[in-house]
């Protein structure tokens with residue numbers, strides 16, 4: 277198959293390398309200088325060091341040539357680039373199937389990726405999301421991982437996992453696109469909280485409680501928006517939550533660890549060098565939860581830390597001071 281990957285950050289590059297094991301892949305970057313550097317060195321030193329490109333992977337700055345013959349396009353920009361990427365594809369009358377890997381809600385609109393896609397794509401173009409526990413560095417090294425491809429079109433999801441499955445990146449199909457998108461978005465917010473929890477050395481009990489109640493928030497949000505709660509028990513739910521909240525390769529967890537040290541959010545984001553999707557998404561999730569009338573206390577706590585400069589110990593006291601309730605209430 278001919279694939280185009282849009283977005284040459286760490287995840288776009290890792291997926292391009294992995295899928296180039298079996299397919300002809302073109303990796304597109306918006307940055308012409310970065311393309312020149314990648315073509316010369318055969319690697320992406322800025323975003324994914326120590327991962328050489330195979331000969332079946334080419335790199336370009338020319339979007340129309342990247343997608344011209346592609347049968348499938350993977351959009352692997354941050355969430356902030358999803359709409360413009362889809363618009364550009366639509367403008368080129370590109371009919372290739374589209375998978376996005378952007379994890380979040382669109383800033384300002386609260387939209388999930390498939391809702392952005394519904395506004396920017398023709399109805400007849402097959403589409404879905406690739407998500408799950410997958411640090412780019414490990415996938416690029418060829419270490420084993422498993423992720424989900426979700427689509428409202430179950431047949432497209434099944435066909436796609438069959439086409440793209442590799443011996444090191446195992447793919448599962450899902451028909452719960454909403455659930456998978458919500459798992460991807462909200463786990464990043466909970467991972468920021470987990471970073472704070474660990475940074476403050478609140479203990480392993482506290483972290484287990486935080487992740488379990490964070491999972492309850494993910495399930496409550498998914499259920500309110502029409503996703504399946506059982507999706508939260510899968511790769512794109514608890515799987516990605518466990519990885520991101522506890523794995524030190526996570527950028528979202530790192531934001532939390534640095535907040536716990538008292539660093540200022542602007543400085544943290546300036547020095548991170550990569551996107552931390554949980555930051556803009558936290559605000560959108562909280563706004564949406566308010567509209568839906570559901571409680572998301574951990575997400576609210578993360579927003580207070582990120583945007584209101586509220587002292588972390590006061591936030592913790594608020595969380596622990598909530599009145600007792602049935603654990604099963606979602």
Ligand SMILES: NC(=O)C1=CN([C@@H]2O[C@H](COP(=O)(O)OP(=O)(O)OC[C@H]3O[C@@H](n4cnc5c(N)ncnc54)[C@H](O)[C@@H]3O)[C@@H](O)[C@H]2O)C=CC1
Pocket residue numbers: 282283284285286287288289305306307323352353354355356357358360361377378379380410411412413549550551553
């Ligand atoms: N890095 C990882 O391990 C994983 C990342 N993801 C998700 O993949 C998405 C991309 O993440 P990373 O590659 O890690 O980010 P990154 O921060 O490593 O790189 C982002 C790349 O996107 C480019 N970019 C930014 N805005 C753009 C736009 N409007 N149009 C085109 N290109 C644009 C940047 O120039 C940069 O090359 C995020 O939504 C992230 O949550 C998902 C799974 C794993």
Ligand SMILES: O=C(CO)COP(=O)(O)O
Pocket residue numbers: 379408409410411412464467516519520525526527528529551552553
């Ligand atoms: O989504 C990821 C792993 O599945 C990557 O998480 P971070 O964006 O926090 O690094």
